Amino acid sequence: MTYGRSMSDRQLQEPTRLVLTALADAPRHGYAIVQEVLAISDGQVRLRTGTLYTALDRLLQQGLIQIHAEEVVDGRLRRSYALTGTGRDTLTAETRRLSLTVREAERRLALSTRPGRQARRQPGHGFGPGTVTA
């Protein structure tokens, strides 16, 4: 089980990772994050308003994002969020972890399709460049 406390030092949950990814290139306001997450996940993840603000509340508290700007559009407040330095580091670490997993999965899948080869590492070889445990 992944819990909020351990989120920063272990893996991120999918909605959280997607929100951070949505904010990686530019600050965005609430509904823009929803739209961006929908696009990033290829239409698979549609954050509902309650879920979005649950994630934003937690990310703000953990210092992974910050309020970037507040503006009034058509008489209504629009608040945009941006990654903090810690948030960027966390996302970078998470991306590296996922890349290693993907690379390893691809390697094993490739091995398993070749007859007579076993998808087994030689003793002493780690899991990618650095040993990662999830």
Added chain:
Amino acid sequence: MTLHQFRYRITDLLLRLYPSRYRAAHGEEIAEVHAEATAGLSGLPLLREHASLAAHALRLRTRLGSTDPAGRIVAGAAPFALAGAASYSLVTALYFTASVLVPSYPAAHQVFSPAFLALACAETLPWIAATVCALAGRRAAARVLLLAGTAWKIAALLLDIQINGESHNSLLCMVALGVLAVAAPPDLVDVSQRSSRLLIGTMTLLTVPPILVLNTTLGGAHAVDSLPWALSHCWPALPAAAAVLVVLSAPRPDRLRALGIALSALPWVVVLMDSIFSFYAATGETVLICAPLVGAALLGTAIRLTRARLLSGPLGRA
């Protein structure tokens, strides 16, 4: 009232569910996002959007959000509570099925009408199905089924409906487990992770079925206060105690999670005290359930402190 006015009114009502301070800080912004998110929606998708907002508001109001300590405690309890409720339901369903299918089964002398059997098994289905959905990574479906199962048990408790002969104590336990599982902040209980699913599956198999195996093996002939009796009565707390030990012996223990796990075992205190209605039995059950949890907490803390001392000593510094 136009459709636009009606929607505005609904959003306004939903926003009133938020604590006033949070509403003052974020209400306008949330209303804006909600209006954009629900534009063009109708029927079930619209209802889900509203439900998501209401759930977030109520979570903040009850201080069960993912940033609140209580929310994190309940999140620690949720997988164990779900597994415990499913475990109990699984055994109940097996009992009724075996009663009919196996003539030599101890309860076969009881005459179950097909309607009774169907109803008794149907009552266990939401819990079992919720666990199956959680194991399949279907979080939303699992929560809906859990909500349905808990609501039914609450109704049964309040209206004194006992379909499968469940006592009030058993109903109370199921309600407590259901509430713990439902109340957990969804973003802290991630069933998309393989480790989460493994935990729920393992706990479902370990919480109640071993008691059935123990009682079946011993034929129910063990005396009160004997070791098998004590073991069968404290068993539901043992898997939770093992988890508490693992969490608290970690270098950086999540104490709130450990507290939640321990909390998930407490509803079992009331279940097994049905047979003897006495203060002695109630105290005995409480001790039998709490002792393994307290023991695990102390042992976990001792392991962590010992490890820290060894690491900070000459050997660790070297």
